[in-house]
Amino acid sequence: MSVQSRLGEGRPLAPDKIGVVAGRSDSGRTLLTYDCEKHHAEGPRARALVFSDPKSKAMLPLIDKVAPSEANILIVGETGTGKELVARFIHDRSARARAPFVAVNCGAFSETLIEGELFGHERGAFTGAQTARAGWFEAANGGTLFLDEIGELPPALQVKLLRVLQEREVVRLGSRTPIPLDIRIVSATNVDLQQAVDAGTFRSDLFYRLQVVALPLLPLRERRADILPLAQHFLGVYGERLRAGRLELTPAAEEALFGYAWPGNIRELENAIHRATLICQDGRIDVDDLVLGARLVQSAPADDPTAALEDQVRALVPPLIEGHHPDLLDRLVATAVTEAFRRSGSNQIKTAEALGVTRNVVRTYLKNLSLI
DSSP: OOSSOOSTTOOOOOHHHHOEEEEEOTTSOEEEEEOTTTTTSOOOSOOEEEEOSHHHHTTHHHHHHHTTSOOOEEEEOOTTSSHHHHHHHHHHTSTTTTSOEEEEETTSSOHHHHHHHHHOBOTTSSTTOOSOBOOHHHHTTTSEEEEETGGGSOHHHHHHHHHHHHHTEEEOBTOOOEEEOOOEEEEEESSOHHHHHHHTSSOHHHHHHHOSEEEEOOOGGGOGGGHHHHHHHHHHHHHHHHTOOOOEEOHHHHHHHHHBOOTTHHHHHHHHHHHHHHHOBTTEEOHHHHOOOSOBOOOOOTTOHHHHHHHHHHHHHHHHHHTTOTTHHHHHHHHHHHHHHHHTTSOHHHHHHHHTSOHHHHHHHHHHTTOO
């Protein structure tokens, strides 16, 4: 896979710096990957992220716009949706790409330890502080600091973090000397911070300072066109490691992958594929090899008026597939978008409502189809 990003017309990535590799396949999908073994790190929970589904593709123009800026970014999404991968990718496409990228999990430290970890301490600042130590803010100076699980930050630390962001300087525990900072903050959360603000557990002023730009990452169950491309990617990764020759998914296995709800998102999908490569027979992965639970994506209720229409459309798809039409999916989506746009009187909001997507998704398609 090429290590040069084709997202927009920006400069190539520098993947060797922090380990994120971005590529574009012949089908036009964008893939971000992180090799934990190569970089001797545990790495992100999700080690690959595909932008293949229209809903995930719609994020790419926004990411491409905000990455070169200095704006603080808040990435919101469930655990395992690829938040750290996106943060690393943003760093790679910024002017800070050659400076450090430092990732800190705010939920991984006790309340008594996290202040010293973030801001550093001087010798003797507390019991056991035998030497002075720089904190994560200093370690990331000149680059990007990724604060994961920012919603877990204790209230007292929220006040101090806000001050650091306002003053652009940090003071170590046990010191009165401020240290200037040149740093960009990218944070992430799997909780609703606005709800936390309303409940009084998260400071509103800190929330607005962190969320200059919000990037919502959808769970896999809401962008199902990304599931099989990710599965194929992991199949290639683990097949190569095991030197197992050609590995393939049976049609039944693909159907099971597509229909499963993936509560653990990308990491759960990777584990399922890894396990299947170890226990499958003759390189063919079937449903039983995936060992999936019974949790399926909720289907439409029996009285849903759209269910019958979906069945009619589903009946038309097999002959189209068998006809080997080029760019079939793109042409089907383009037809749906064009017809909805025409029926709505060229109104983007009404088009988005008719298709059940956001206006940003509709705008992306309309621009690609030269309709706006």
